[in-house]
Amino acid sequence: MNKQIHELSVVELLRGLEDKRFSSVEVIKHYLDRINRYNGELNAFLHINEDAVKQAEAIDKLIASGKKPLGIPIAVKDNFLTVGMPTTAGSLVLKDYHPRYESTVTKRLLDAGAIIIGKTNMDAWAHGSSTETSQYGPTLNPWDLGRLPGGSSGGSAAAVSAQLVPVAIGSETAGSIRQPAAWCGVTGFKPSYGRVSRYGVIAMASSTDSPGPIARNVEDAALITSIIAGADPYDATSSTKEVEPFRELLKRKDLKGVKIALVKEYLLPTMRAEVKTLIHNAAAHLESLGAKVEEISLLDPKYSIGVYTVVMRSEVSSNLARFDGIRYGHGRARFGDEAKRRIMLGTYTLSAGYYDAYYKKAMTVRTKIVSEFENTFKDFDAYIGAVSPGPALKLGATKNEPMFGEMEDILVEPSSLAGLTSAGVPCGFVDGLPIGLQITGAQFTEAKILDIANLYQKSTQFNKFPERYQK
Amino acid sequence: MAKTIITTDDVAKVGILANLPLTEDEKKLFADQFSMTIDVVNQLNEIDTKGITPTSQVNHLENVTRPDVIDDDRVLTQEQALSGAKNTHQGFFVVKQILEKDSE
Numbered sequence: 001m002n003k004q005i006h007e008l009s010v011v012e013l014l015r016g017l018e019d020k021r022f023s024s025v026e027v028i029k030h031y032l033d034r035i036n037r038y039n040g041e042l043n044a045f046l047h048i049n050e051d052a053v054k055q056a057e058a059i060d061k062l063i064a065s066g067k068k069p070l071g072i073p074i075a076v077k078d079n080f081l082t083v084g085m086p087t088t089a090g091s092l093v094l095k096d097y098h099p100r101y102e103s104t105v106t107k108r109l110l111d112a113g114a115i116i117i118g119k120t121n122m123d124a125w126a127h128g129s130s131t132e133t134s135q136y137g138p139t140l141n142p143w144d145l146g147r148l149p150g151g152s153s154g155g156s157a158a159a160v161s162a163q164l165v166p167v168a169i170g171s172e173t174a175g176s177i178r179q180p181a182a183w184c185g186v187t188g189f190k191p192s193y194g195r196v197s198r199y200g201v202i203a204m205a206s207s208t209d210s211p212g213p214i215a216r217n218v219e220d221a222a223l224i225t226s227i228i229a230g231a232d233p234y235d236a237t238s239s240t241k242e243v244e245p246f247r248e249l250l251k252r253k254d255l256k257g258v259k260i261a262l263v264k265e266y267l268l269p270t271m272r273a274e275v276k277t278l279i280h281n282a283a284a285h286l287e288s289l290g291a292k293v294e295e296i297s298l299l300d301p302k303y304s305i306g307v308y309t310v311v312m313r314s315e316v317s318s319n320l321a322r323f324d325g326i327r328y329g330h331g332r333a334r335f336g337d338e339a340k341r342r343i344m345l346g347t348y349t350l351s352a353g354y355y356d357a358y359y360k361k362a363m364t365v366r367t368k369i370v371s372e373f374e375n376t377f378k379d380f381d382a383y384i385g386a387v388s389p390g391p392a393l394k395l396g397a398t399k400n401e402p403m404f405g406e407m408e409d410i411l412v413e414p415s416s417l418a419g420l421t422s423a424g425v426p427c428g429f430v431d432g433l434p435i436g437l438q439i440t441g442a443q444f445t446e447a448k449i450l451d452i453a454n455l456y457q458k459s460t461q462f463n464k465f466p467e468r469y470q471k
Numbered sequence: 472m473a474k475t476i477i478t479t480d481d482v483a484k485v486g487i488l489a490n491l492p493l494t495e496d497e498k499k500l501f502a503d504q505f506s507m508t509i510d511v512v513n514q515l516n517e518i519d520t521k522g523i524t525p526t527s528q529v530n531h532l533e534n535v536t537r538p539d540v541i542d543d544d545r546v547l548t549q550e551q552a553l554s555g556a557k558n559t560h561q562g563f564f565v566v567k568q569i570l571e572k573d574s575e
Contacts, residue, residue, distance in 0.1 A: 100551045194530040207527060234545070236535040237528070299518075306515040309508065317489060324490070326566055328555025333492045340491055341501060344482065345508055347489040361515050363525030368518065370526055402504035403511060419529035443530060 005030040006163040010072055010220040011247075013166060017063060017071045024063065024071035024115070028056040031073050031117055035164050038469060043139050044149075044159040045118040046078050047085050055115045062113065069113020074224075075159045075168035077152075078119040079126055080106050080211070081200040085116070089202045090124040090134040090152075092334040093323050103200025104235065105169060105211050105228045112227050117165055120155030124336050125320065126171065126204045128152055129179050129408040132398045133338040140395070141184060142466045143433055147392040150180030151405075156214045157184040162469040167220050169228070171211045173204045174308050174416035175387070175409035178424035181214050182387035182436025185426050185464060187457070188214050189221040189450070192443040193419030194239040196225070197232035205315040206237075208416045217463060218423060218454040222246035225446065241444055249447045250454045255291035258452065259380045260439075262295050266385035266411050275435055278428040279386050282437045282456070286384070289455060296383070299372055303365060304413040309406045310349050310362035311417065317346025341402055370418045377442035382452060384439055385411055387424045391433035415440045423453035426462040434462070475513065477505040 005027055008016065016022055032052060039045050049055070052073065059071045076082065079089040081099035088094040106116060123133040131139040131154025139154045141147040142162040149158040153170030157180035160168050170177040172190045181188025189212045196211045203209060213224040226247060231240040262283050267276050283293045320343050325331035335343070349358035376383065388408065398404040406413070415422050420440050427437035439456065441449040457463055479498040482505060486493040493501070549562055558565040 097555060100547055100554065101545070192530070194532070207529065233537060233542075236537075237530065237532060239530060239532070303515060303518060306512045310512055310515075321490070326556065326558075326564055327552075332490055335491065337497075337500075340493070340497070341504060341508075343489050343491060344485045344501060345505065348481075348485050348505075349512075351485075351488065358512060360525055361520065362512070363527055364520035364523045365515050365518050367523050367526040368520065370529060403508055406511075417529075 006034060008166065009216045010166050010223060013072050014070065018068070024056040024059040025053060027071070028052050028073055028115060028117065031165055035118065038162055038164060041140065041145065042142060042158055042162055043137050044120055044155040044162065044164060045075065046088060046121050046136055046155070048118040049085060049116055051084070052115055052117050059113055059115065071113055072115070072167070073117035073165055074109055074114045075118055075120050075156055075165040076106055076116050077122050077156050077168070077170050079122060079171060079202040080169065081202070082106050082116060082119065085119055087119065087202070088136070089126070090122040090136060091336070091339065092135045092330065093325070093332070094329045097329050101200060104197035104232045105201070108228050120153070120159055120168060122155055123152035123338070123405070125202070125316070125339050126152035126173060126176055127316070127338045127342055127405065128398065129175060129405040130398045131155060131180070132395070133336060135336055138395060141392045142469055143185060143392065147394050147433070148183065148397060150183035150388070150392060152176040152180070153214060154180045157181050157186055157188070160184070160186045160214050160216060161466060163465055166216060167224055168214045169211060170214045171201055171209060172416065173208050173312060175412035177212045177214060178387045178412055178422060178436065178438060179409055181424045182434065183392040185434030185466070186214055186216060187218055187221050188212070188424040189218070189225060190422045191225055191229060191446055192421040194237050195229050195421070195444065195446065197235040197238045199232055199234035203319040205312040206319060207311065207315060208419065218425065218450055218457050219247060219250060221423070222250060222450045222454070239444070244447045246447055246450050250451050252451045252455045255286060255289040255452065255455065258291040260286055260291050260293045261376060261380040261383035262293055263298050263383050263385050264295050265298055265300050268389055268410070271386070271389045272430065274430045275386055275390055278430070278435050279384065279437065282384060282427045285460060286456065289459060296376065298376070298414070299369060301410045301414055304369065304417060305406050305410055307362045307365045307369065307417055308413040309403065310358050311366065313342045313346035314350050314359050315346065316342045317350060366417050369414050373418045373420065373442070382439050382441045382449060384437060387412060387436035387438045391430050391435055412438065419443055421446050421449050423449050425453050425457050426464070427460070428462055475506060475509045477502050477509065
C-alpha cells in the first residue's frame with residue numbers, strides 16, 4: 001500500500017520530488033490541510049506562512065529546470081528570527097514583532113530550498129520544559145491531549161509527532177530539543193555548542209544555546225544538521241571545524257569496537273522502575289549489536305541543577321535586559337512569572353556581594369563537569385541514559401513549581417553545560433507514553449553519535465506515531 | 472550552611488536592578504520561591520572547588536575577531552531600524568529622560 005505524504009520521512013519526500021511522484025506544491029498543500037485540521041486542538045503552531053504555496057510554486061519551477069532544492073516544509077521554533085513572519089519567542093513582550101533580518105539557521109534552510117511552513121509554540125523565551133509557560137497557551141501532547149509535550153521546543157516536537165510537518169527546528173539550552181522529542185516520541189538531535197550558529201536566535205543562555213532538528217528519524221536529523229551547521233561570521237562562538245555530510249556517514253551495520261558507558265547516577269533513585277528497565281534494555285540491545293557497555297560513575301546530576309540554574313539565569317538576566325520596548329516590542333511589565341523569576345535570580349547571582357558565592361562557584365563546578373566528561377570520552381565513544389526521568393506529565397504540572405524546568409532536565413543538563421553533542425531517540429513506552437534514550441558523545445563527534453543512534457533506531461521498533469493523527 | 476532567607480524587600484531591590492515592575496503579591500510570591508531556589512543552588516557548597524578555574528566558554532575559542540569593515544548585508548536602513556518602535560521623532564528612537572533638566 002502506498003504511504004500517504006505525511007507518513008514519509010524527509011529522505012523519502014526528497015526521493016518522491018525527484019521522481020516526480022508529487023510536486024512541492026502538493027506536499028505543502030497536504031501539510032497545510034493537516035495543520036488546519038489539527039492545530040486547533042494541539043496549538044503547536046503560532047503562525048502559519050501565508051505565502052507557503054507561492055514559495056512552493058517557485059520551488060517546483062526550480063525542480064523543473066533541473067535543480068535540486070529541498071522543496072519540503074519545515075517548522076521553525078518561534079525564537080528564530082524570520083523575515084516576513086512574526087517572531088514572538090512565546091512571549092507577549094514580542095507580540096506582533098516582525099524581525100528585520102533572518103537567522104542564520106533559517107537562511108541556510110531557505111537557501112537550500114526548504115519552505116518554512118510555520119512558527120511553533122514554545123515556553124516563553126524558551127524558559128521551561130513544558131511549553132506551558134507560553135503566553136499563547138500550552139501545546140498539547142499528541143499522545144495524550146491531557147498531557148504536556150515537554151519543552152521548550154514543545155510545538156516543534158508535537159508538530160512532528162502529529163505529522164503536521166516532516167521535520168522541525170528547535171533550540172536547546174539544556175534539554176529543550178531532546179526532552180520534548182522524548183515526551184512526544186520523536187527524534188531530537190542536539191549538536192555540540194558552536195556547531196550551529198546562534199545568530200538571529202533570541203538568546204536564552206548564550207554559553208549553552210544550541211539549535212538543532214526535531215525529526216521523524218535520525219537519518220532526517222543528520223541531513224538537516226549538515227545544512228544548518230557550520231561557521232558563521234555573525235556568531236563568534238560558531239566553530240570553524242568542517243561540517244561533515246552526516247547523512248552519508250550513517251554506515252554502521254554493527255557496533256563492534258564501540259564502547260558505551262551506562263551512567264549509574266543517571267538511573268535516579270526517584271525514577272520509575274519501568275524507565276530504568278527500558279534503559280537497561282537499550283544497553284543490552286547496544287551490546288547485542290556488538291558494543292561493549294560498561295557501568296560508570298559520574299558526579300551526581302543533582303549538582304548540575306544548581307550549576308545550570310545559576311549559569312543560565314545569570315545569562316538570561318543579561319540577555320533579556322535588552323527588551324525594553326523602546327526599539328521594538330512591548331514593555332517589561334508583559335514578562336510572565338517564569339521569565340521574571342529567572343531574570344531576578346540571575347540579577348541577584350550577578351550582583352555585587354553575591355557574584356563569588358553563586359556565579360563564580362557555579363562556573364567552577366562547571367569546570368569539574370567538563371573535565372569529568374573529557375576523562376570519560378578518553379575511554380568511551382558515548383554514554384547513555386534516559387532523557388527525562390519519566391513520560392510526559394499532565395497539564396498543570398508546572399503550577400507552583402518555580403524550578404520545574406531545571407528539575408525536569410536533570411539528566412541532560414550536564415551534557416549541555418559541557419557543550420556535548422547528543423541524540424535523543426525513542427526507546428520504549430511507559431503507560432502507553434514514549435520514553436527517550438540519550439546517546440551522548442564528546443564535542444564535535446556528531447557523525448559518530450548519529451551513526452550509533454541511527455543503527456539503534458533502525459534495529460528497534462520504538463519509532464511510532466500516535467494513532468489519532470494517522471489519517 | 473545557614474538557610475538563606477530572601478525577604479520581600481530583597482525582591483523589591485532586585486526588581487529595581489532588573490528593571491522589572493512588580494506588584495506586592497508578586498514580591499511575596501517571588502520571595503518564597505527565591506529562597507527555595509537558593510537552597511538548591513547552595514548544595515554546590517558540598518563540592519570542593521579550591522584551586523579550580525571557572526569555565527565560562529566551552530568550545531575553546533579565544534579572541535575571535537573580524538576585519539574592521541562595514542558589512543552592508545548586515546546594516547539595517549534607518550526605516551527598517553525604526554519600523555518596530557512605538558515612539559519615534561525625526562528619525563530617532565524616543566527614550567525616557569534619565570537626566571534632570573537643571574541638575575547641578
